[in-house]
Amino acid sequence: MPDKKVTGLHELYAQDPVEADKQLWGRTSDPVTRRGFLQKSALTALSMALGSQMVFAEHFPAGMIPAGLANSDLPFSLPGKRAGLVVLNDKPINAETPPHLLDDELTPNDLFFVRNNGIPPQDIDVSSWTLTIEGESAQQKKTYSLAELKSTFENVTYNLTLECGGNGRSEFNPPAKGNQWSTGAVGCAAWTGVRLRDVLQDAGVKSDAVYVAYYGKDTHLSGEADKVVISRGVPIKKAMEEESLIAWAMNGQDIPLLNGYPLRLVFGGFPASCSGKWLSKIVIRDRVHDGPKMTGQSYRVPCKPVAPGTKVPDDEMCIIEKMPVKSLITYPKTGAMIKRAARLPIRGKAWTSAARIKTVEYSIDFGSSWNPCNVKVPTNRYGWQGFFASVSFPKTGYYEVWVRATDIKGNAQPMLLPGWNPRGYLNNACHRIAVKVS
Amino acid sequence: MSVRPNLLGALLAILNLALIIFVGAFLYLLFGDNLVETYRNQPVPMDQATYRSAGGRNSVDAEEEIVNGIHVQSGLIYAEGFDIVRGNCTACHSAKLVTQNRATREGWTDMIRWMQAKQGLWDLGKNESVILDYLATNYAPEDIGRRANINVEEIEWYLLDLEE
Structure with a gap:
């Protein structure tokens, strides 16, 4: 792929991701007959932008992403999904959402993770x-x-x-x-x-x-x-x-x-x-x-x-029937460098299979002390609940902000990995981000 | 001198040549594969630290390009057994299902048995030991304890401007 075209694509995307998404994927077409991104017009537009029509035209309808593309840092290597998703597997497609992209109250469709076991059906009527x-x-x-x-x-x-x-x-x-x-x-x-x-x-x-x-x-x-x-x-x-x-x-x-x-x-x-x-x-x-x-x-x-x-x-x-209580820090993205005098606002999401989340706490000293976060009221059971807090740091240096949720049944997240199991399910260990204060 | 001895000599020469060609072809059919194999460039195994940092994030056109010991298109480590692993494993699933996993030889054997029982994987025959050698050598588990440190090296640090 010529570098110039790829950069152009990045630029288009950087200017207005939503609009770029619309233009390139044709996601705003007729709601009844549309086949989403599989539409030919959307494919053509994307192929033109890529400057490599053959590769995409051949592989796209098969529900597979050419490995060369999936491995590159091109935006939207997945159909209908925004840049920034991490592709773990392209056959079958599996992609996850980094925590800082889960900051919306509800996860936008083009940021929602993908866990497929097979190949999605084609030509859906x-x-x-x-x-x-x-x-x-x-x-x-x-x-x-x-x-x-x-x-x-x-x-x-x-x-x-x-x-x-x-x-x-x-x-x-x-x-x-x-x-x-x-x-x-x-x-x-x-x-x-x-x-x-x-x-x-x-x-x-x-x-x-x-x-x-x-x-x-x-x-x-x-x-x-x-x-x-x-x-x-x-x-x-x-x-x-x-x-x-x-x-x-x-x-x-x-x-x-x-x-x-x-x-x-x-x-x-x-x-x-x-x-x-x-x-x-x-x-x-x-x-x-x-x-x-x-x-x-x-x-x-x-x-x-x-x-x-x-x-x-x-x-x-x-x-497995019930998923465990869990939470994520969705703001700021890990790696923030801040000034000593500022207070750091943090936000996140907490969820449980119980009726609702009771408390969310944060710690900047690896669990020696915990401070409460404000937790939003859920719209209904099984919907995640936003939380937020304002964090101040006692002196300059490297910190980790850890967050722990507890649900109404009293189940809380462990700081270490929970019980080992052969297939690696149900890890609800506390999420943490790194922060440098100068 | 008559023409005869000359004719005989020529005939003998032709017969000799035919014999040499025949024996040559026979030997090639017998040992040719091994011979060619000997002269082929052998993949050089590499240590874990090197491939981890290489990451497989490059975008390349060439199907067979090797960068820092990684076969770029698949992301697989280019080492002994690579061709057989690629041929058998990526026929059904992405190479990423290999590269993101770590297991002992026993663990990889279990995965193969599971794929054979549930996912329609064929009998790998004598290739199985080649594949297992490759996987157990190049994708072996590391002991990360009960909770690994945040990988500080991997973090993209950024200035966050906040109101004071």
């Missing part, structure tokens, strides 16, 4: 998209079009936090296999859709129902057409919660393709892998669901605590 309810504990098999879902059931919006069960995996020792998430496999958006329970009850739920699970339209990396990528679910009790959604909108817009367009499940407080994307089928099971990534060691932790590095047999691994 919203008008023919359907959702089928079936399974041993369904009273009947019933299929709904998107339009029927929207018109038959009450439309609701909730702020719901989604966090990957493996968020924070990179810190575990001995290391766990999988995508090495640091802190950014989390986001909170306003999700609009219908309540899962309304749809389940419309189809009819037998009294022996145990689990509710999903199937989506993504395809397996191996290319085998019939191989299911991932099919997970939640206990019937969770499915019946007021905030458990079948959603088609995120922050008032279509859900980005990489996040499940046009339809997905959203369960706050559970590992995000339960919230199936490109949703086409829901099964009501009379047993614990046994789809891919539901069994074995996937999304499971030892039923009883184990020493670091222990091999745990499958039958001693238990399914």
Whole structure:
């Protein structure tokens, strides 16, 4: 790629990221027929800007990013996503949001992390998209079009936090296999859709129902057409919660393709892998669901605590249900150098699977003393809560600001890594930033 | 002198030549691969510290470019076994799934078994030990304790102007 063009792209982006996004990705087209960034016009515009039409035209529709591009520091190496996301994996696409880009009250769609197991479906036709309810504990098999879902059931919006069960995996020792998430496999958006329970009850739920699970339209990396990528679910009790959604909108817009367009499940407080994307089928099971990534060691932790590095047999691994209390400092970005006389404002987000966050505290002396932050009231359960404080430093030097959240049940974040587990799930250790005072 | 001995000599020469060519071809078919392998440039293994700082953030056109011991396009360390690892692993998934992970030989073996059981990975045959050698050597775990220090070297320090 000629350097000149790339710089131009950077400049365009630096001037006005939102506008650049619009121009290059064509994200403002017809809401009904649009296929988001897959649109040809958007592709052409981007290819022209890159000055390398062939590379992109060939690889883009396949849902893969050429490694040369994914590894470069080009802005938006991911379709529909803003510059600054850290790409951990480009086949399947996995990208996380650095903490300082999670400062918005709700995470913008183009900053929301991506955790894909397979390849997103292509050529999505919203008008023919359907959702089928079936399974041993369904009273009947019933299929709904998107339009029927929207018109038959009450439309609701909730702020719901989604966090990957493996968020924070990179810190575990001995290391766990999988995508090495640091802190950014989390986001909170306003999700609009219908309540899962309304749809389940419309189809009819037998009294022996145990689990509710999903199937989506993504395809397996191996290319085998019939191989299911991932099919997970939640206990019937969770499915019946007021905030458990079948959603088609995120922050008032279509859900980005990489996040499940046009339809997905959203369960706050559970590992995000339960919230199936490109949703086409829901099964009501009379047993614990046994789809891919539901069994074995996937999304499971030892039923009883184990020493670091222990091999745990499958039958001693238990399914993760609740995500732990956690928080992030979203302002300032780590590495701030400030003057001694100034007070440093800090901001962040805290979330839990319990009813709400009770307190958030900060420490500048590695936990010897803690000071309270102001915590905002949540709009609803499972939505993250903003917090803020003003920090002063006793003398010049190197500091770390650590933050610790405690939820209404009294669960608090550890400063060290929590219990080691073979797959590296549920790391909710305190987040910290580095600050120099001169 | 008649023409005969000359003709015989020429005939013998042709036969000899044919024999030499035949034997040469035979030997090449037998040992050629090993011979070529001997003269090929061998990848030079490198130490961990060097590749960590290299990072794999470069954007390059050439598919086969090696910078600081890293195969730029894939981000994989260019060392013994590289070709076989790239051929088998990146057929299905990104090389980033290799480069971001660390494990012992046993740990890497477990991952291969899991991919074979769940993800449709084929029997790797005699390549398996080459792949495991490569992974266990180049992507071995480090002991980072119960909580690593903030990596101060990696932080981009910036001036934050605040009202006093």
